[in-house]
Amino acid sequence: MKTYVIYFFAALLLVTSCSVENRSYFQELDRAIEQKDEFDRSHERLQDRYRRQFRTAPSDSARWEAAYSLEKIFFYHDVDSCYHYIQEMLRLQGRDLRRRGTSAACYANILYKMDSLSRALIVLESVDTAGLGTGGFHTYGYAGYHIYRKLLHDNALYEKKCRNTINSWWRRDSTNIECVYYHNEQLRREGQVVDGIGRLDACALTSPNDTAKSYYFKAMEYLNSGNDARAIECFATSATYDIRVSAKAYNALYELARILFRRGDIRRADRYMRMTLEDAESSHYALRYNDILLSEYEIMNVVLRQEKQRKYGFIVGTVAVSATLLVVLVLLILLVRYSGRLTVSQRKLSEVSSIKDGFLANYMEKCVDYLNKVDEYRSSLRRTAKEDGPDAIMAQLRKPSFASGEIDGLLSSLDSTFIRIFPDFVDRVNAHMKPGYKLEMSAKNKLSTELRILALIKMGISKRQKIAKILNMSVTTVYSYHCNLQKHSDIPSQSFDRVIASL
Secondary structure, eight states: OHHHHHHHHHHHHHHHHHHHHHHHHHHHHHHHHHTHHHHHHHHHHHHHHHHHHHHHOSSHHHHHHHHHHHHHHHTTTOHHHHHHHHHHHHHHOTTOHHHHHHHHHHHHHHHHHTTOHHHHHHHHTTOOGGGOOHHHHHHHHHHHHHHHHHHTTTOTHHHHHHHHHHHHHHHHOTTOHHHHHHHHHHHHHTTOOOOHHHHHHTSOOOSHHHHHHHHHHHHHHHHHTTOHHHHHHHHHHHHHHHHHTTOOSOSHHHHHHHHHHHTTOHHHHHHHHHHHHHHHHHTTOHHHHHHHHHHHHHHHHHHHHHHHHHHHHHHHHHHHTOOSHHHHHHHHHHHHHHHHHHHHHHHHHHHHHTTGGGOSHHHHHHHHHHHHHHHHHHHHHHHHHHHTOHHHHHHHHHSOOTTTTHHHHHHHHHHHHHHHHSTTHHHHHHTTBOTTOOOOOSBTTBOOHHHHHHHHHHTTOOOHHHHHHHHTSOHHHHHHHHHHHHHTBSSOGGGHHHHHHHO
């Protein structure tokens, strides 16, 4: 008996310690979020100091080094600013092999991050690796791995190029945290057993940014092995370090929010996902928008599962309080009608979801807002059922859906969001138009119909049927606009969509 008591208290102590530990790393993350503005101001002071060094540099060589330093501090903070200083690096590189190779590697890397894959590939394959130093080769290896991995679906040749890039990187520096993780992946694809965590622990960490990467890659290792609890802990720690160094184009907090959504911690995940979206927008991290869009499916599935569970609970609770057979039959009829209306509502949700391709970052925010509306609607139904009874519920359900009239708002949101992400898109399009034919926005932060069609093509939506559905017009009208745009451009018809998508 004493032995069982000892086991019981030992298990209780273990559960309590785990709970305290969980609270600890979430508390650290939340504390960092509360101090986020202070960290951002500190990073802005660092930016100003490096900008002054750039402006006062005595020579082109010194200005290039200052621009390189600015590129590194902006890479995870502001993609547009990073792109600007890479252009300065290209302008100041001169004939020096190291500067030329490093500038090109940085250019390929930022193009990938801006989701301009075709241009990134061209620049990457023009890099002369012979002149690259350790830092430049890290940038080259990082860009090469991601660009070739993303192209594997289109051409198996890139599998060999990706493998060669990782092997070359590994020979150059086998202690780099990113190189070690990608090398672990490659070894596993080749069928080898790898101690991923142990190899990551052996890496040299020289900065808080390296520490953030180390915890992020450990989280990915735990996630791949099915250990979600340790993955959550490492993602939370990585996100804490990201916030402390004022990183905005990060992955850890986003991955943490996705896991928390799957595990049902909707409130915490909602907060983290909103912050991820805001920072992705402020840093112009175009590559992250696709990931946010994919996670929207996952979030909506969680919501639908919860709604089904709540509906089932409502049915069971209602039947449990039924006193007579007559009351039970009446409630069953009401529930059948309620189920029919719920099915209609779910169908409307699916229709709203079908326009997902027309949104980038703001679609995530609207989706989270919609979750709040669904929750408020359910709370309203429950309160009405408790206070006024089933008839009042039916009266509430007969009112118009809150989802009506959202399309114009979504399109306006698409316009403003797209313009923020691609502020020079109209100028780039007009550069390919024949003299005398220029496209203009119909109002401030509002795209014309022609520009909306081109914007959707830029986002990878090339099918006319999808464009027509998103813009709420006929397929014939879309074809008419598209043909007119092709006719007035200097782009061959067969490559028109491809060129627009690459702008």
